[in-house]
Amino acid sequence: MTIAYSCIANGREVLAELTLTGGSYQEAAATVLKLVLLRAEPKTIIQMGSSVYHTLFIDGITYLCASDNALDTVTPSAFLKNVSETFLRSPLMSQEHFSPSNAVATDFQQVLGKYMMKYNKNQEDSSISALKSQVTDVKNVMTQNIDKILEREERLDIFTDRTDDLQTTAKESQNTRKILGRIWWKHFKKIIVITMAILLSIIIILLSTNVIPT
Template identity: 30%
Template sequence: MAIQYALVARGSVVLAEFGGAGTNAGGIARQILEKIPGTNDSHVSYSQDRHIFHVKRTDGITVLCMADDSAGRRIPFAFLEDIHGRFVKTYGRACHTALAYAMNEEFSRVLNQQMDYYSNDPNADRMNRIKGEMSQVRNVMIDNIDKVLERGDRLELLVDRTANMQGNTIRFRKQSRRFRNTVWWRNVKLTFALILLLLVIIYVVLAFVCHGVTLPTCFR
């Protein structure tokens, strides 16, 4: 497997581990825990023969794995990110007070399962690439926002412009509705006038044919 050993620790106190059978991975891992400088969050890797020990420490919880050097860094650190999230979600604040190996019986099975997934399932690397692409998109968006701010454009002005555009749209709709109503009434009046004119023309023709305005010859 690409990832052959993993542990979760608080400082130098190992809370859960799995793998490393027939190797000195556990001993080397404990030496690394002792030597990690400071208390700040960190992402570091240590080389040992053909193996690399990758370490992620976040909020006082350290997750470590030993991987073959051919695995690179992307998959091991994705594994560490996954394990850290699962561990903190499962145990919460108990992580910071638990005794050594307090979570080993239960969480070692999670380590085993995720080690196998990240070592053998091709979807693991595909998901990591997708996450990387999403992170790049997010960074581009943040960079674009920074550029807007650097030009001196205030976000309040952008909001005001949007509000003005919305107001103009509402006014345009109202004006369009009034215009349609005006045109409709004008068409009604024109139609009525045409009908009246047609009736007058018919009457004039009948008066001429019937020899008088009272139409005398037409009603004998």
């Protein structure tokens, strides 16, 4: 939010005013001052075009400022309060009917400028703080996401290692079964050969002893 224009008026007569940014605010401010006098309310907020006019009405004196943000009412209110307190303490208040002399205009242009710069700077500082806070939040979120990714990768590595171990174990078991199968088949062939040799020897013996007639 930026306070772009402010003024102090006695009734509808502007005693001092200051514009910090480009744009014409005087015509809208004159309309707002007229409405303030008709309503005679201590505080008013009026939207006119793209600007929001905030006023503080005390003993016939209107303190007015124009901002570009309708949502922020705290900053303009604080600004007007500070300006009014400074104005009421000023020795220029003793001048008859607050005549819009050069002394009043010059003195309170400086007052308006000081407070406008102060509150606009506070808004910039707040925006920077908010931006820093957002950056910190994003950084924390990214750090958390990176930690989660690393944790997932660590779990995946553990799972992969276990899978590799299982695959290695399965391969070793398969190799063992193959080796055992080869050994069993080798022994089985030996048993068959020995059995055939024994049977053949028995047949030869029986033939040579005429147990089996030729």
